[in-house]
Amino acid sequence: MSQLVVNLEGEVSSFGLTRITREKLYGRKKRVVVDDDGQECVSAMLTRDGTALLPPGTTGYMYVTGNYDVVERAQLSAIDDAGNLVESVGSTLGVEQSVSAPVDPTRILDHIVSAVYQLDPAEVGERLTSALGAGQVFEVRFNYRAGFDDSPAFVVQNEGGIFCLVCEEAITELLSRDVVVSDEVAEEDDPFADDLDFSMF
Amino acid sequence: MARLICLADDKNRDAHVEFESPKRKVRWRFVGPESQDVQYANFIKNTERHTYEALLANFGDDAALSQALVDTDPEFDIELVGRRVGEADRVWIRTDGSVLYSTRVLQVVFDKDGVEQGRDEFRDVEATVGEDARIPWSGRLFDVEHVVRRFALVRKLQLRHVNGLTFDFLFEIAKQLHEGNKMLLVGTGTRGNQPLIFQTNGSPYRGFLHGKIENNSYSLCLYLSNLELKGVQP
Numbered sequence: 001m002s003q004l005v006v007n008l009e010g011e012v013s014s015f016g017l018t019r020i021t022r023e024k025l026y027g028r029k030k031r032v033v034v035d036d037d038g039q040e041c042v043s044a045m046l047t048r049d050g051t052a053l054l055p056p057g058t059t060g061y062m063y064v065t066g067n068y069d070v071v072e073r074a075q076l077s078a079i080d081d082a083g084n085l086v087e088s089v090g091s092t093l094g095v096e097q098s099v100s101a102p103v104d105p106t107r108i109l110d111h112i113v114s115a116v117y118q119l120d121p122a123e124v125g126e127r128l129t130s131a132l133g134a135g136q137v138f139e140v141r142f143n144y145r146a147g148f149d150d151s152p153a154f155v156v157q158n159e160g161g162i163f164c165l166v167c168e169e170a171i172t173e174l175l176s177r178d179v180v181v182s183d184e185v186a187e188e189d190d191p192f193a194d195d196l197d198f199s200m201f
Numbered sequence: 202m203a204r205l206i207c208l209a210d211d212k213n214r215d216a217h218v219e220f221e222s223p224k225r226k227v228r229w230r231f232v233g234p235e236s237q238d239v240q241y242a243n244f245i246k247n248t249e250r251h252t253y254e255a256l257l258a259n260f261g262d263d264a265a266l267s268q269a270l271v272d273t274d275p276e277f278d279i280e281l282v283g284r285r286v287g288e289a290d291r292v293w294i295r296t297d298g299s300v301l302y303s304t305r306v307l308q309v310v311f312d313k314d315g316v317e318q319g320r321d322e323f324r325d326v327e328a329t330v331g332e333d334a335r336i337p338w339s340g341r342l343f344d345v346e347h348v349v350r351r352f353a354l355v356r357k358l359q360l361r362h363v364n365g366l367t368f369d370f371l372f373e374i375a376k377q378l379h380e381g382n383k384m385l386l387v388g389t390g391t392r393g394n395q396p397l398i399f400q401t402n403g404s405p406y407r408g409f410l411h412g413k414i415e416n417n418s419y420s421l422c423l424y425l426s427n428l429e430l431k432g433v434q435p
Contacts (some may be wrong), residue, residue, distance in 0.1 A: 018435040022351075022428055029313040031323055033293045033304045041301055044249070045289035052281050055294060058247040059286055063231065071233045073295045078229040079236070086229045105346045107426070109411055113353040116428060119435050135346055147231050156350045161432035165353060170223040172359045174418035177368045 004119060004164055006140060008156065009095040011125035015162065017093075020116040078148040089150050092143045102136035108154050111167035118157065119162040132157035142166050207335045208360070211377070215335050216370045220358040220423065243286040249298045251276050326405075329389040329398045339393030348384045348409050348424075356406070356425040368381040375412030375419035385410040387423060397425065 005014045022028065033041045045054040063071040078086040131138070132155065142153035142164065154165045209215040233239050249255060256275060260266040269275050274329070293301040306323040348354075362368035378385060387408030389395045396405035406425035413420045 005344040018433060018434065020428070020431070020433060023311075023315075024313055024433045025429065025431055027310065027318070028309065030309045032307045032309050032320070033301070034306075034307060035295055036303075037300055039295060041293045041295050041304070043291050043299075044294045045286065046292045046300075047286065048288045048290065052245055052284075053249045053294070053298070053300070054245065054286065055249050055252065055298065058245065058249070058252070059243050060246045061241055061243050063233075064242050065233050065237050065332070067237055069233075075234045076231045076239065077234075077236075079232050080229050081227075083236075099263050103347050108354070109345070109422070112357050113355050113428075116353050116430065118432055118435070134325070135350065137349070154349075156430070158430055160348045160430055163430045165430075166226065170225075170357045172223050172357070172420050172422055174413070174415055174420050175361060175368075175371075176418040177362075177365065 002093045003095045003122065004092075004117070004140070004155075005094060006128065006138065006141075007098045008125060008128050008131075008138070009100060011127050012096060013124040013128045014120055014122045015124070015164075017118035017164070018118040018120060020118050020140060020163070052119050086148050088146055088148055089143055090146045092141055092150060093119075097140040097142075100136045102131060103139045103154070105135075105137045105156075107139065108137065108156075108165065108167070110169065110171055111152060111154075112170045113165045114151070115166040117164040117166070119164055121162065132162060140164075205320060205332045205363075206360075207332060207353075208374075209338045210370065210374055211333060211338045211340070213338070214370070216367050217332060217363065218367050218371060219361040219363055221361065222356070222358060245281050245284045245286060247276075248281055249294070250276055251278060252298075325381055325416050326398060326402055328400050328403060329395060334389060336389060337391065337393045338385060339388060341393075342378075342381065342383040343386065343409070345382055345384055345411065351430055352407070352409070352426040353428040353430060354424040354426050355428065356407070358423045358425070360421045360423060371421050372414065372417075372419045374410070375421040376414050378410060378412035378421075379414045384424070 002017045003014050004017055005012065007013075035041055042056055044056070045059070046052075047054070063073070063076060065071060078088075080086055128138075135157075138155045140153050140155065141150045143150035152167050152169065156163055156165065156169065174186070204221075205217045205219055207215050207217050231239055231241075256269075257263070258267050259275070260269050265391060275348055293304050295301065298349050307320045308323040309320040310318040312318050328334075360371055362371050387393065387397065387410050397408050404427055406427050409424045409426065411422050
């Protein structure tokens with residue numbers, strides 16, 4: 001079982017992880033397209049030249065170079081903006097994450113939450129239990145599977161349980177009167193351009 | 202065009218201000234074995250005429266299909282396989298692969314155990330946020346600690362002034378929230394208790410406004426949540 005392991009100044013606690021989704025909490029609403037007989041249909045792609053009708057499962061993604069040479073995943077490496085190789089980061093699951101002190105809860109506001117896990121206590125130390133119960137928030141690093149970066153995550157507790165909020169950094173600037181405001185926001189910058197969602201409250 | 206919203210303060214004054222998402226940092230990208238740039242591209246593996254079902258219908262039974270596979274290569278189209286998909290339109294097809302020329306769209310509701318609860322005609326849900334939809338001051342203030350431990354804040358929008366008057370307007374709201382260490386519950390409708398929907402059929406959210414000031418600068422951010430921090434059965 002996947003586990004988050006926290007080391008609070010020598011006191012080790014471990015938790016099982018259960019992903020929390022809207023579907024699990026509220027159920028879901030799904031949009032279904034049917035034909036005249038009420039039979040469910042599936043979406044497919046029709047190429048613009050009309051030569052291929054592509055039902056689900058008939059296309060596949062690959063990495064290719066500019067010359068269309070296929071690059072296998074194992075041949076890929078990652079570089080940063082400066083062109084330096086980025087080392088891979090292992091999964092943090094089952095690996096002790098050291099924390100020394102709680103963080104200010106407002107630190108969460110410098111981030112947006114990308115995933116929520118319910119933490120099911122397997123073995124929890126007294127100090128961590130007491131700190132979480134008092135509303136304190138702890139920050140750890142989180143990486144579900146090995147990749148090229150990990151994420152900040154915050155451990156919080158409320159009356160519904162203990163949760164791990166996996167986050168992405170989202171820092172905003174302070175605005176002063178003389179800051180030039182944008183005359184126009186490009187359409188591709190519209191934060192809700194791809195926000196179609198048919199599962200309503 | 203800039204996206205504007207119409208926001209009201211606690212004195213029931215309103216103003217049009219801009220909003221935008223913080224830019225996301227791209228920390229790395231993939232390169233090939235000789236450090237050359239790579240693209241993640243979509244290619245054709247097969248078409249609707251070469252699926253198992255289509256081939257079975259063509260050859261009649263599995264034995265005939267097996268023999269055809271041995272004798273020739275009926276399972277792929279040499280002209281299409283490996284071609285980049287490129288621009289394509291979405292169409293709807295029946296289970297037999299035929300294309301629909303008119304569709305009927307239903308909304309199916311499932312409970313949290315995945316059991317269907319009912320289905321009905323799908324109706325568009327209009328946006329509730331925009332230049333013409335005034336967002337009232339709900340007056341419902343929560344401690345920051347309460348909000349971050351109760352809701353997953355999944356999106357963040359920074360509100361920006363568009364002129365000197367709206368600078369003062371947003372600065373005052375930010376100052377009020379900063380000094381009280383509070384977040385304001387933000388919703389639509391006359392009482393501010395309806396969800397925020399930013400485009401037709403978009404996701405509905407609850408909003409929480411947070412303000413910060415430093416000298417003569419401010420940051421006023423609207424955090425959006427569509428998920429409460431509640432336990433489920435593991």
